[in-house]
Amino acid sequence: MSALSDSQREALMAELGGLRRFCYSLTGNAADADDLLQATVEKLLRKGMPEDAHAAKWSYRVCKNVWIDELRSREVRQRYPATVVDEDVAHSTEAVAEGERELAAVSAALEQLPAEQRLALSLVAIEGKTYAEAAEILEVPVGTIMSRIARARKNLLQHYSPGTAEG
Amino acid sequence: MNEQDYQLLSSYADGELDERSAQRLEKRLAEEPELRETLNQLKALNHRLQQSFSDADTVPERVKAMVQPMTGNVVPFTQRRSRPAWHYAVAASLIAAAGLLLAPQWQDPTAGAPTLAAILESTPSSASDWTHAADGRQIRPVLSFRSVDGDWCREYLVAMEDTGERGVACRQGGQWQVQVTASAQIPGGASEFRPAGAGDTDLVADFLADQADDIALSAAEEKAVIAADWQH
Numbered sequence: 517m518s519a520l521s522d523s524q525r526e527a528l529m530a531e532l533g534g535l536r537r538f539c540y541s542l543t544g545n546a547a548d549a550d551d552l553l554q555a556t557v558e559k560l561l562r563k564g565m566p567e568d569a570h571a572a573k574w575s576y577r578v579c580k581n582v583w584i585d586e587l588r589s590r591e592v593r594q595r596y597p598a599t600v601v602d603e604d605v606a607h608s609t610e611a612v613a614e615g616e617r618e619l620a621a622v623s624a625a626l627e628q629l630p631a632e633q634r635l636a637l638s639l640v641a642i643e644g645k646t647y648a649e650a651a652e653i654l655e656v657p658v659g660t661i662m663s664r665i666a667r668a669r670k671n672l673l674q675h676y677s678p679g680t681a682e683g
Numbered sequence: 684m685n686e687q688d689y690q691l692l693s694s695y696a697d698g699e700l701d702e703r704s705a706q707r708l709e710k711r712l713a714e715e716p717e718l719r720e721t722l723n724q725l726k727a728l729n730h731r732l733q734q735s736f737s738d739a740d741t742v743p744e745r746v747k748a749m750v751q752p753m754t755g756n757v758v759p760f761t762q763r764r765s766r767p768a769w770h771y772a773v774a775a776s777l778i779a780a781a782g783l784l785l786a787p788q789w790q791d792p793t794a795g796a797p798t799l800a801a802i803l804e805s806t807p808s809s810a811s812d813w814t815h816a817a818d819g820r821q822i823r824p825v826l827s828f829r830s831v832d833g834d835w836c837r838e839y840l841v842a843m844e845d846t847g848e849r850g851v852a853c854r855q856g857g858q859w860q861v862q863v864t865a866s867a868q869i870p871g872g873a874s875e876f877r878p879a880g881a882g883d884t885d886l887v888a889d890f891l892a893d894q895a896d897d898i899a900l901s902a903a904e905e906k907a908v909i910a911a912d913w914q915h
Contacts, residue, residue, distance in 0.1 A: 522752040529750050533740035540739035550743050554815065557749050622735040640697055641732045647699050666686070666693035669725055676728075 519564025527571035528560065534572075534643055535579055541638040542583050544623035555582050576643075576653045580635055587631060625676035633668035636661050684721060692718065696725040745814045748801035748822075800859040803837050803852055804913070808905060813842060826899040827908065828891075835913045836862070836894065838887065849887045851894075854913050863890045 520528065535556065540549035556579040565574050626634055632654075639650040640661070647665075651658045694700050695708050712718050802814050802822045813821035821842040830836045836853040850864035865887045900908065908915050 525750050525752045529747070529752075532742040532747065532750065536742050536746075537736050537739040541736055546739075549739070550746070553742065554746050554749075557746055558815075561749060618731070619735045619739070622732060637732075641729050642736045647694075647697070662694055662699070663690060665697070666690040669693055669728060670689060673724060673728060 520561060524565050524571060528557075528565075528575055531572050531575050532557075535575055538576060538579060538638055538643055539583075541623075541626060541642050542579075542634060544627055552579065552583055552586070555586075573649065573652050576639070576645075577655070580654065583635075584631065621676065625672055628675045629668055629671055633664050633671065636664040637668035637672070640665055684717065688718065689721070692722050692725055696722065696729060744801070744805045748799075748814065748816055751801050799839070799841075799852070799861075803839060803854075803859045805909060807902065807909065808837070816841075827905045828899045829896045830894045831896045832894075833896075835908065838891065840867070851887055851890050853894075862894070863887055 532553070536549060536553050539552040539556070540546065543549050543552055556575065559578055559582055560575060563578075565571065626637075629637070635654055636650055639645040639653060640647065645653070647658050647661045650661045654661070691700070691704070691708055695705060700708065708718075712722065799816060799822055802816060803824055806814050806822075806824050808824045808826050810825070811823075813823050816822045822839055823842070824837050824839045827835060827837045830853055832853075834853040834855050836851055837859075838849065838851050841848040841850070847867040848864050849867050850861055852859045852861045854860075863886045
């Protein structure tokens, strides 16, 4: 039996869509986003959630941790490139539908960001979290979120021009 | 543009500046074109980020099924009757496809959790694919058929660490009810199998024999029935 109560499951259910989007903004493609989402849910089911935990913050935090773990293990793998098939190459060369080009372009730009900037920007600019919520999820001060997001945007605008859309 | 101004604009674009700072910045924005231009860039970037990811929130069914609240309902089916020969063939082919070996002992059927129900509701039958359910269980619907009572039913397999289970669930009153389950063993990596019905206590095969109204649905038929939420 899983460690989550029915009400926690319902609360988590309501977060899944946003979590999937968050996973996509971190991994940059649908297949890896699904895998990250599933790994996050598996961890949540295995480890449970404290009674008083806020399902959204808790699940985003777990997701962040799973992603960071994955990044680290990928770094380890990349030190031994002969032993690993790089799936990312396959993803990037996949033919993408017209409607997905923009997403691919944005994802490629996000790929250039340091992990902590990507996390902060995803939570605020894509997920619509407040700085305070992002700070809780990432376990850093609000001021840190503020500066990471500003730096993320500056970096992003160097790699990616959002066009002429006037605010 | 210095870092401090850039950060101010970034926070302003996110609506995170307090009222006084925001008013001060607005005054400067009215007078400084460079500031305005950067703000527009940031807003455009925000807009494109949100647009780009607006459709990225589609959750795979297998993940939804893992999270669904547990409210199991299990109805063991224990009668045993004779069956026509073709049912042996159908059941045997299922086991062949699954590579499972039936065990003669019966397991207390506890596999009726709605994680299973969600999978039965939306996952097509397969000869090889497993769908993750809660607690590391893997579930594979193997066929769909109409029961003699007119209900849609599905046979499925459940793989746990080193054991397995077969079962049949039928959709009654909008809910999947487990009708019968039997333990099954996954042979160690081998493709060996024992045909269904070869054991003395094959409740699942019995159920198919007794309750199946017609032969199993084809993949295309099943797809149509799933798409119609089993309302055909």
